[in-house]
Every structure is written in structure tokens, then in C-alpha cells.
Amino acid sequence: MSAKSEIMQRIRTALEDVPDIPAVDDVPVPWEFGRAVDLSAAGEILDVFVERVEDYHATVVRCPAADLPVAIADGLRATGATSAVVPEGLNPDWLSAADGVRFTVETMPHLSPHELNRIDAVVTASAVGVAETGTIVLDHSADQGRRALTLVPDRHIVVIGADQVVSGVPEAVALLRPAVEAGRPLTWISGPSATSDIELSRVEGVHGPRHLYVILVQERP
Amino acid sequence: MTTERLTPAPPPGELIDSPRFPVAARRELGNAQQRRNLHHATRTIRDKRAQAVGEMDNWQELRAAGGAIKSRVLRHLPEYLEQLEASLTRNGATVHWAGDAAEANRIVIDLVQQTGSTEVVKVKSMATQEIELNEALEESGIAAWETDLAELIVQLGHDRPSHILVPAIHRNRSEVRDIFLAEMGNYGTPPPPGLDDDPVNLADAARGHLREKFLRARVAVSGANFAIADTGSLVVVESEGNGRMCLTLPETLISVVGIEKVLPSFEDLEVFMQLLPRSSTAERMNPYTSIWSGASEGDGPQNVHVVLIDNGRTKALADPQGRTALRCIRCSACLNICPVFEKVGGHAYGSVYPGPIGAILNPQIRGTDSAVDRSLPFASTLCGACTEVCPVMIPIADLLVHMRSKVVDAKKAENTGVHLPHAEPAMMKAGAWVMADHRRLEAAQLATKTSGKVLGHFTDHIGALPWPLSKWANARDTANPPTQTFRDWWKANRAQEEQK
8 A cells, every 4th residue: 555545544544523514614714715904993094004114124225116226226235245146037227326336137038046045135026015024025027037136145125015005914815816827836924034043142144144124115116 | 873864863852741730840940041032022013013012003903813713723623624625625725634643644744755855844833843754754764854943943953833823932042053063064065164152143054054955855844824715725924934945946835734734715815914924923923924725836845735724623622612712823932921932941841832822732732641731731820811812812821720620520530439529629719708798808918918918027928838728838938918908908098088
């Protein structure tokens, strides 16, 4: 007997007491999925988003769409980056104001981990923002690039549009399902890399980018 | 053992051979430094958790939903596992099944050997701790590098984890510095000279030490917090980015996942991604969560394997009352709130699963044959704080009592010759008789008040007692009986208010 059929047999024997009815009828789940979270007590949704991203010690700036190239140049300067990698799908106009920064647009074949490790920063768009938790989700579509791009360089400049920010986790999960069904991975980012492993005191900056610089654009960029 | 090893050796001996809990607890209580470290750490995380949970108006609804989703999965596990396997396979992953630890280790070793690599980088994973994968890999000439900061501290310290979430919770910053200075250089990039004990600099030393290992790694081993049946996705929840490194940079990814980790649908994540971070690290959200569905073209590992393990879980599943323990999402809230864990730490439990949930899961999964597993359900005061904080509503205190009776039954079945009465049920019965009538209760309280007054002249607590009370008193000091009962106090202080 294969390991699988042996385990399945053990499970069926273990569950002999369970009636043979559909799972959803056997155990109802008292929860309505995909609802918006009421943040009215905390403030306006974008303000809550900014406050909670900053709570993780990330930097957040807000700007009108027309000023985005300047905001990106400022972000690279503020984090001390002189080189940056960008995914192939990123709008090249966004980089037009960053004089003096050496940009690498990643095409095939991909950069090796060691090559990525020699680049200071990465600039990407994003998929969804979650106000209640201060989370930014990447669905790794063309303007966000593969996962390693936003991981190995030490500074992540990430752009999010005001209309991409939702109230809470339930709305975000509902929006992200199509990307998962398309086979794309997701990365949820809440602040820079951190650890609480030493005496449970929080320290920012371990293996992931130690600087998270968020640009919230008034209209969709 | 000589220095032939590839990775730091853990302490000698097997966890299953650990002494009974009261004996191990006495040993651990002798470590004053550890007691101070634990006190500080558990208090800190407890307060933070209360704050993070207090922000949520619908916390109880979320808990109920989380518990129900997990119960639905457990009661209908075959269909969800079939669906998970089909979805993962469709997404380009290869699914393997392992009945026990030895089978799981064999599968992982074979997969690593097929790649020709002699090392793996590891994401923190309870399942691989449970099956003792690192030692199995070491014996096959494969070095397993732990990359979570706390796991790194434990591995370099020739130590064992003492907590589910923060395995080095028993170590303070200066101990961590000493371990790094003594050991890091033996296994890769050394720490910067003159390293001090500032956690910022210690984290920086870990970054420096592990970076080269991440960049050269060809194989990673992970666990998973959740395995989603309908989309065929695995989820890893973490903080440092070591998980992302392991899940993204190597060509081969092997994930070892317990069969109880399945969630029916991607939507279910909205419940668990609200419950888990606030319960474990006490944050609104953990820094990084990675979700991947098999092999994603042009992004990350293309050789993707998932090893589904039973390893005793079906034994827990076979107990209709006990199976709720398999809802556990390994958040650690029950450890952090537990007054027993706070004092003795995780090593006394003789397992990778310490604390209240470990006191249930270990005898369920490993059975009640060993001395340590028989003692674990008794490693609790039954105060019920664990039940209150559990994000998936596992009735932990009830299950501890349930497992106590299972241990007693197991012992009875063996001792068919000499029959010693079990003291606890007899005492409970006597207590019920006294409490059923207020006159009997008052008479009993008069006796305890008198004994309290008399004892108070000699001592402030009761220590050792003769059998059968020694069963209780050997591991516990008992306060003297009070000189005033609650009923007397109420009459003196509140009776008048009541009349108003």
C-alpha cells in the first residue's frame, strides 16, 4: 500500500464518527467573507494607512501623480542609493528625475543573486494596500517584477495609488484571488524586515530590505 | 562524536527520553538567569498581545470563524487533502506523503541528493523540528542551516528550542553575543570584531553571517503555516526576510507540511491573517508573508516539492474530543500567557511543542508510553488562561483534563495486578459533597480557618506532605489555609451594601 493510501485509510478510520454529509453542512462557518472594515473611529482610510505603515518605521510620502518622478528621485537620495534595479514592466517615465542613479532594467536572463546583491535599491509598483494593518501586497505582475528583485537590494521604493488602498484584510484577499489563480506568487509587506527574537524587543532590518520607502500617489499613477 | 560534523551538534540524548515534567521543571527552575529572561519576555509579549487584540471589535467572531474553518477541515480531511494534492500538482509541484518521521526524512534526503547539493537553507518550521530533519540530513552528509535568528541562536548554541515562535526566548542579549562570538566563525562568515550585545548589532551580525549562505543556496527546506486546497498555494508567515530568501532564491524548494494545515479556500486567509499575527508576535501584521502556488514561471524555485506528513496526527484525529487540538496554528499565545511556562520555560516539556498546547499534542501524537508524555497533561494549574487566548478556540484546559484521564486509563490498563486508587476523582467527589450544602461548606471552612491560624504560627506555606497528598505537594508549595473565608469577608464588607 502506498504511503498516501495508508494515511488516507488511517484518516477515514479516525473519522468514523463524522456523518457522511457535505462539509459545509456539517460545520457551518459563522462568518461573512470579503466585508469592508469600519475604520471610521480611526480616521480617513488613507490617513489610517499612512499612520500604520509609519508605525512599522517605514517612510511614507504622499504626492500628486505629476510629482511622482521627483518623489522617486527623492526616495533614492534619502535612502542613499546610487544604483537601482527596476522590473521591465515599470513605466520608464517614473525614473526621469533621478539623475545620478544607475538604473538596471531587468530583462531575460535574470540577474544572479550575487549581482542583485551589489545593487543598492529597487523601485516597483504594488497591487493592494491594506489600511487597517499598514500592509502593501505585491502580486508580482510586470511592474513589480519577480520576488527576488524586491528582496535582495537593501532599499525598496514602492509606489501605491490611493485607489489601491482598501480598508482591511478581507477586501484585500478578495482582490488578490485572480492573481493567485493566474499562478502568480504574493508578497505581503508590512514595514521593513524586522525581528523580535532577542528578548522580544523589535529591531528593524535583518535579511529583507532594511529601508521601506512608500510613495502614496493621489491618483492612480 | 568528533569534529566531523557539518553543523553544530545539538545536546546529547533524545527528547522522548526526557524526565517527567516535575523533575525537569525542578531542574529548569534552578536556572535563575533563564527565569529572569522568561519573566521579562512573556510579560512583554502578553501586554502587546492584549493591545493588538483589543483593537479588534470583532475578535470573538474571528475566533469563532477560525475554529469553525479548522473543524470543518479536520472532520472532512480526506476530501480537502485530495483537493490540495490535485491543485498543487496542477501548479507544477510534486506531492509526497509520509506516514512517519523516518519516511518524511527519507523523502527529503532523496530529493536533496538528487540535486547534488550538500547543504540546504531552512525556513523556521515546527514540522521539520518534530521529525528531527536536521539530524537526519547531517547523518546523510547534508548541512542544514537554520536561518531564523532565534533558530540560528539555538543551532549555534548547541541548544534546543524552548518556544514555538521565539525558540531562543530563554537566552538574553549577552548570551546571544557570546554564542555568536564563539561559534559563527566556525560555520561561515564570522561576526564583526568587537561585537557588543545591542540587538541591532546582533541582528546585523546574523545578516552578515547568513547572506553568503542565501546567495549560494540551491536547495531550501520550509514548512508552511497554511496549505490552501482550492488554489494549491502554500503560505509562510515570517518577520525577518529569511523565509523570503529561502522561498525565492534556490532552484529547489521542499516544504514539509502536516496534514492538518489545510485550509479549504483562499478566502479563508482573511480570517487567519487577522488571527495569527495579533496572537503570535502581537502585531497588526507580521512584516512578510509569502504565498506561492507550485512553480511560478520565471520567479523562484522551479523544482517544487510538498511532503505531507501524518506522524501521529491521525491518532489525535481519532479522538472525537481530542481532535480539536489539531486546529492549532502554532501562534504561541497559550505559552506566553501560561503561569507554568513562564516559570519553567520550554525545555521542561521534553518536546518541540512546549506549553499548554504541547502538554496536549505530545501525548496525543507520540502516545502515552514515555514518562514525559504521561506527565505532560498534569503540567498545568488548569487556570484556563490558555483557553481564553487561543485564536482558534481550542478548549485547552478541558483537553488537559481529558488527556489526564487518558493517561490514568493507560496506567490502569497496565497495572491490572496492584490497584492503587487514583486520588483526584475521589477528592473531587468529596469536594462536590461538601459544596453541595452550605452547612457542610461552613463546617469545612471552620476547620480550614482553624488550621490556617495554627499553621500561621509556624510557617507561611505548606511544603512536602505524605502520600497520597505527596502526589500534589511534591511539585507544588501550597499556601496556608486562609484565616478568613470569602463568606466571612463578604458578611463583614459587602453584606450592608447588598441590603441597600
